Amino acid sequence: MAPPSAIDIVHVADNMDTVIPGPLTVKGVPARRAKSGKFVGGTAALGDSDFFKGPDTGKPKAKRWDHYLSVESKSRQPSSLKGAAKYLNTPGLISLGGGLPCSEYFPIEELTLKVPSPPHFSEKQTKQSGTIVKAGKYDISEGKSAYDLSVALNYGMGTGSPQLIRWVTEHTEIVNNPPYADWQCALTVGTSSALEQAYRMFCERGDYVLSEEYTFSSAVETALPLGIKFLGIKMDSEGLLPESMDDILSNWDEKARGARKPHVLYTVPTGQNPSGATQGVARRQAIYLVAQKHDIYILEDEPYYFLQMQPHTGPDTPDVPPPATNDAFLNALMPTYVSMDIDGRVMRMDSFSKVVAPGSRVGWITASEQIVERFVRHNESSNQNPSGISQMVLFKLLDESWGHDGYLQWLRNLRLEYTRRRDIIIAACEKHLPQEIVSWNPPAAGMFLWLKLNWQLHPAASSKSISEIEEELFLSAVGQGVLISRGSWFTAERSNFIPHDMFFRATFAAATEEKMTEAIERFGVAVRSCFGLE
Template identity: 40%
Template sequence: MTVGAALDLSHHFSVETKSRKASPLKSCIHLFHDPNIIFLGGGLPMSKYFPWDNLNVQSPLPPFKNGIGEVPSGTDKDTCHVQIRRDETTKAGDTIDVPLSRALQYGHSQGQPEFLSFVKEHTELVHKMQYSDWDVLATTGNTGAFESALRIFCDRGDTILAEQYSFSASIYAAEAQGINVFPVPLDDHGLIPERLATILDNWNPEVKKPKLLYTIPTGQNPTGSSLSYERKAEIYRIAQKHDLIILEDEPYYFLQMDEYQEDPSQRKTTTYSSHSEFLQSLAKSFISMDTEGRVIRMDSFSKVLGPGTRLGWIVASKQIVTAFLRLHEMSIQNPSGFSQSIVAGTLNRWGQDGFLDWMVGLRQEYNEKRDVAIDALHKYVPEDSVFHVNPPIAGMFFTISIDSSKHPEFATKYESKPELVEQAIYNKVVESGVLIVPGAWFKVEGETQPPQPAESKKELDPNRIFFRGTYAAVPLDKLQDGIRKVGIALKEEFQL
């Protein structure tokens, strides 16, 4: 199938991006590895002064027959061995490893070729790209990628759109840059396309329209909701109509699960006859629908390998990837060379099939954790007119939604203010020895000047509050005990 090229979206670039020039020093760094050049052009230390001569790491070996949590024995039967040397002669792309002589040197701001080739092949395999001139770029994870995106596209005083409850670090990063974050309501199934359309169709003409829509489509943080294909398709259509760029933040994409079955006898462990069957079971991403280059997908290893790798990648049009590259050349330089060496060395030995085997294993683990959490919630926080639990189908978070107006002292002690009820619940739960996080910590409350129509800021239920918990951080017995304590605290607070 022939696909077209991405649209030119450079009119969305910030003043900073339009002013930025390519670094002339970076333009010649490739000559450092040319044996015919005596390189006197840059402050690159000789690799013999790097104290590390080699790096040895072990991981489980695909297909992970003993489960992804099994500690490898060290034998070739179940252990993947990665040895990375300080070899100065290996050219980029010649092997599956990033030698330390290159990994620990300046250069390759887009990412090491051995890393980029793996994630590019992975992207095509999973998302089946729909335009021709796309590319990938290594990042320090999605938080860093998001902050870079703000600098690339937004000037101080601009507005972006985000889900009404969103990842607090992203909200604060935008606000620190003087960027207004305007909320779009969401429900149990994620961002509501009709509300997005209403906001944009009725945007105050005295205010510059938003350039970006920031969304966490799968296992949304903090609500745990996931967008359906139908909603994504409608959101993409709205983005086309209003010339929006979609920032698709997807650290939880591979933590997709079966729908929750309340009756344990109805539960079945999903198995896949092939990797293609597994891939077909995954939610269709925004980037896989994108024919115009108006989606920037932010992927991360934080939730599937380890947060401390500080390594991820973006997928976008080459024009947009180049804008990221120019910024990174002047800021982060490149993600950690150690991380790129270890991750590339491991994944290139696992192969694409082995990486998918790892994801299938993660899916099974999180499926069980989710079931245990929701079972405990149904046991200790029964569904009624006060409490509502929305079982997630992806990610690592559950939410307990609460009608604060049902509190017996709502109008008296708490002055009919949901936020006061929320704070009282938080205090009580912490006193009981458990931490769950108030939804208010994630609330997007930005407004433009002059303001948008009142209908655009209308909440679905202003008295409803919620708390976010996770089933990822503790063993199953502690998870159940924690939810039991939450249930007791809620019942005591509501005098049930």
């Protein structure tokens, strides 16, 4: 990769000398909460990150993005009914305003959960020594909790419940500590929903969005019906190439392309789907500088961020010791785009899907106050907020049971579990796949192994297209009893794209060790059969 200085980048920031206060620490959370006084979060209570952030002394304000907001986004007005909810905490107020059902008609009196007790996270340990937690209908008024079912089961605000906003705001400050002052968080109904809203906020029909050459298929398929096209940027083992991105933008021809110059980048920097690539520190810095040069807004999709694994050493090399403490774990993580975002040009999308449960349908965004405000306006007239039951379950698990310290212990546990799974699938590939045909790079994060096939060694390579050979191999694998994803499903450009390489994506997240090894063995049989190696 060319170093940043070789990409002809002009740095446009004037605040690089700003002194950024240190991040909130795990141990600092109780002290901050105690200082802030009694938590108040009743029905349809406002949830604003500013209530829960630390002082922003010395931090600059984010840039404004009025010039990129879509006509739709600019036209959204605050919800009249949601806006009236701010009066609900007025002492003595009798509300006949909002259509909030009376909680006595909610037919759920209590929820009981059994959750792991850190650091004993296995299913067996949880069955033996897990913690029983309960959520009652009126725990707030009875002084038992800051959150209860009378609140969780009712309508909420577009930001999500303040109980969970407090937790994700603290978590974001611990992990990212955004270097500008006016950042905010808002809950989402998962990243796919957040991404669809982001497209509608920043893009008009006919616009292009930049992304990796191979990218999350749903990201493309969500954009296409909105009239938004993807333009793929070349990749290497670390993912997106900044010099390729700079070349595309520097030489953009609106007439030839039939569209204005792109101003949005969608990227999955860590454990990228589908390639498994992880952008290193220098790569992220170089991409951010290109974004500054061309005034690009970055959609940072990071569902796999905390699935960063131990280095792959192979069978004959000693393992690298894992992080022994939560601080060591945090220090071992790649810096995020939002942690280096001095302009406020990043919307980071986090999710509990890959680290807790995808069925929770809860995630959150972090962005500047202006962008979060527009995002919340969209929420108010669409999905409103994540399921109250999901928010309650996550609150009981993350806030009342584990706390930030326990959650980081859980993530350290996942790091080792996914490292073990990755090493198993790679060992299976080394044993069962013909390496003159199939090659791979051990992923440093995520849940995918990206297999590259030398399709030109296929006996019919001179008479069949790469797509025909890919389909033949895919169907052969299904015939052998293994489903593996075709690389063409993940191309960013869905028309006029001519692939030069053939890929297949395998996941090491779901199957048991034995089944995963057996699946790779079956795929090896399919490869040998198609390539005449039997």
